[in-house]
Amino acid sequence: MTRPTLKAIAKRVGVSVATVSRALSGRGRVDEATRERILRVAEELGYAPDMAARSLVLRRTENIGFLIHALQSLSPHTFYGEILTAVERELRRHRYHLHFATVEDETLPPLIKENRVDGLILVGCDLPPSLIHSLKERRIPLVLLDNHLPGIDSVFTDNIGGAFQATTHLIRLGHRRIAFIAETLDNLSFRERFEGYRQALEAHSLPFDPELVAEGERGFEGGFLAMSSLLKRTRPTAVVAANDPTAASAMRAIRAHGLRIPEDIAVVGFDDDPLAVHTDPPLTTMRVFRSKMAVLAVARLLDLIKNPEQPALHIRVETQLIIRQSCGSPLT
Amino acid sequence: MTRPTLKAIAKRVGVSVATVSRALSGRGRVDEATRERILRVAEELGYAPDMAARSLVLRRTENIGFLIHALQSLSPHTFYGEILTAVERELRRHRYHLHFATVEDETLPPLIKENRVDGLILVGCDLPPSLIHSLKERRIPLVLLDNHLPGIDSVFTDNIGGAFQATTHLIRLGHRRIAFIAETLDNLSFRERFEGYRQALEAHSLPFDPELVAEGERGFEGGFLAMSSLLKRTRPTAVVAANDPTAASAMRAIRAHGLRIPEDIAVVGFDDDPLAVHTDPPLTTMRVFRSKMAVLAVARLLDLIKNPEQPALHIRVETQLIIRQSCGSPLT
DNA sequence: ATAAGATGAGTAATCGTTTACACCAATTCC
DNA sequence: GGAATTGGTGTAAACGATTACTCATCTTAT
Known part of the structure; x- marks a missing residue:
């Protein structure tokens, strides 16, 4: 029995x-x-x-911790949801198990001290660096996913390159007054995307105008707020949004101002979130390879567990422009 | 060291x-x-x-398994993503940990046999009943979340009542030819929503017309396909969608047919998915209380772990109509 | 015929906790 | 003043697996 x-x-x-x-x-x-x-x-x-008995003697659990900031999980869930399932699938392939945990502040989650996991995947760039460093000091194998920090293994999106490409796409279509909006710039990924936008302007000898940049607030209304405030003071012909929910929400603001997309304002997003096909018109955006990054992060982490003394690797994954209807055809 | x-x-x-x-x-x-x-x-x-040593002697791990069907995780991710974070938050409050696992078929996931968890939360109605029963036979405490089955503790959405209310809302607005669309009816929740739709028609003495029912396929194009095929053969004045992604996708099909929302066709969704505010117009839908259900499921499971011999409880959580702009005002 | 080597299997220590039991000392009771 | 109680602590046995050692037995080579 x-x-x-x-x-x-x-x-x-x-x-x-x-x-x-x-x-x-x-x-x-x-x-x-x-x-x-x-x-x-x-x-x-x-x-x-019995895993308890086995771990006790072997000093390993075959569990990997998936750590994400608690706030992160609230809104852009499709993004990290896909990463989560991809990580789980890949771990399972290697007979590892996934421990899901969220952190709210800088205190180490108990799963670390209690030896519940052999390694960690730290997801997103909202985890406090102080926490990341104190984990690193405990010499737990870890990999950053969709984030990067000197000295720590990471797998991340080429945000700068992606935003450069997105902005360049708009420039090639003839746009000169291109805005940039984000829920917030208090986030590394979004700041990098902003940087890519600026580099694209510069590369095409377009002036950078701070008037054309707006922040909203975190959450689903962020893009709406940013776009509304921007439209009150100026009128761009195109806008680069820091991610797809922001773009979708900005599209509502644009229409609320009686403007058409893409005729009056072209919009490009970032992430290729599932919602991108549902917006009206469907959103042109930069695809981020979530499951590819997940696979790479798992592979790196398992390697690090086997062989801990290695120089840190930083794996940058390029994005891909997905053209739908939110940018229209070349301006004349 | x-x-x-x-x-x-x-x-x-x-x-x-x-x-x-x-x-x-x-x-x-x-x-x-x-x-x-x-x-x-x-x-x-x-x-x-050390948890391994502790579990070995105490015969418990303070880990709870969160089991979800692998397919489920791909598309409607916001839905289960919110449930996941809510479950994790609640478990953490009780000093428990979350083991995330997906299943693809009927084979027991290894975490069970290896004693990695003290109990299970089985999420969604795509998990094969045969698997659920074989887990039950192993006498592992478990609770179904967003699913129900005789003899097994469950916490689930009042799908029938919700769809009844959504349909009644349309009837009160004056609609008589109301369609029902779903990605698939090969899913308990969707079938229950269909049942609620039929009961509402009956309660208001409206005839049920099979012509007004359409299935698409699983995934983001499901609603588009269902709506397109429906519009080819008939013309409803309103449509009840089995969930919000389906509704959003159907809205594109409606517009592709040159029809306006809500003037020509009113649309009501189900779930109050975050995307519901992004559609154009914003979607009227039934709110599902995801984190409330998560809290209830965790409470029930922890109680079941403490006190295993209890009759099964079935906790049904009502939904709430959220009126936005996709249904417009009363028809004249 | 004997030494050396290969093969198969048992003994016991170990991993880090928890806890029943035993023990001694100090206090309380009649 | 001896018995009974209480308080504080150590000893040792679990929990279930892994593995270094040991020890037979059998094979093979010289």
Whole structure:
């Protein structure tokens, strides 16, 4: 009735637990006939090793912690949701398990001190660097995903390059007054996208006008607020949004001002969020390769667990322009 | 340099490990002065009990498994994403941890047999019942979330009541030819919403017309396909969508047919997904209380872990009509 | 025929906690 | 003043797996 143990199998087969352990793990010699008997009985009883006992002696749990900032999880969920499932899928392929945890401040989550995980994937750029560094000091293998910091392994989006490409797309369509909006610039990814926007202007010898930049606030109304305040003071012909929810929300503000998309204002987003196909018109945006990044982060982390003393690697993943209808055709 | 253990504290303070354990757990008598010394040293060393050792002797892990169907996670992510973070937050409040796992078929995920969790929250109605029953047979405490099955504890949305209310809202606005669309009816929640739609028609003595029902396919184009095929054969004045992504996608199809929302066709969705405010016009929908359900499911599960022999409870949570602009004003 | 080597399996220590039990000293009771 | 109680602590046995050692037994080579 109770869970089967090595001992139960041993008694049943008439050997010692050591032999059973050897037979099941494949390490050490066991007579072929007894190995088969052991395997059969184990199968019959539905045996699986108790993880607590196993971790205790092996000093590893085969669990990976997936850490994300609690605020992050509230709004842009499709983004991190896809990353989460991709990470889980990849971990499972390697027979690892995923511990999901959120952090709100700089205190180490208990799963670390209690040895519940062998390594960490730290997701997003809202995790406090002080926390990241104190984790690093504990010498827990870790990889940053969609974030980067000197000295710490990371897999992240090429935000600068992506925003450069998005802005360049608008410039090629003939736009000269191109705005940039974000929910907030209090976020590394968004600041990098802003930087890419500025570099594109510069590369095409367009002046940077601070009037054309607006922040809103975090959450689903952010883009609406930013765009509304921007339209009150100036009139761009195109706008680069820091992400797709911001773009979608800005589109409502544009229409609320009686303007058409893309005829009056062209809009380009960032992320290729699932909602991008639902906006009216469907949103031109930069695709971010979420599951690819997840796979890379898992691979890197498992390597780091096997082989801890390595120089940090920083893996930057390029984005891809997805053209839909929110930017229209070239201006004349 | 290595993780501090009870033994390390014991040596430092000059007592036995048993005394340290007693002092830290608060069970059993310890002299007040030595207790304080132990607490101080433990704090100093940053001690936290090793979970593997602890689980081994206590026979519990303080981990809860969050199980979801792998397909589910791909598209309607905001929905389950919010549930996930709400469940994690609530578990953390109770000093429990969340193990995230997806299943693709009917094979038991390894975390069960390996004793990695004390209980399970099974999310969504796409998990195969055969799997659910085989988990139940292993006598692992479990609660279904956003799903229900006889004999198994559950916390779920009042889909029938919600769809009834949504449909009634349209009827009150004067609509008589009301369509129902879903990505698929191969899903309990959607079938229940369909049932609520039919009950509302019946309650208001409106005929049910199978012509007015259409399925699309799973994924982001589902609503578009369903609505397009429906519009090819008939012309409703309103449509109830099985969820918000379906509604948003149907709105594109309606516009693609040169029809206006809500003037030509009114649309009501279900879930109050974050995208509902981004559609044009913003979507009238039924709000589903995701974090409330998460809190209830966690509470129920922890109670079931403490006290396993209880009759199954089925907790149905009502929805709320959120009126935006996709249904317009009463028809004349 | 004997030494050396290979093979198979058992014994026991270990991982870090928890806790039943035993023990001694100090206090309280009659 | 001896018995009974209480308080504080240590000893040691679990929990379930892994693995270094040890020890037979059998094979093979010289």
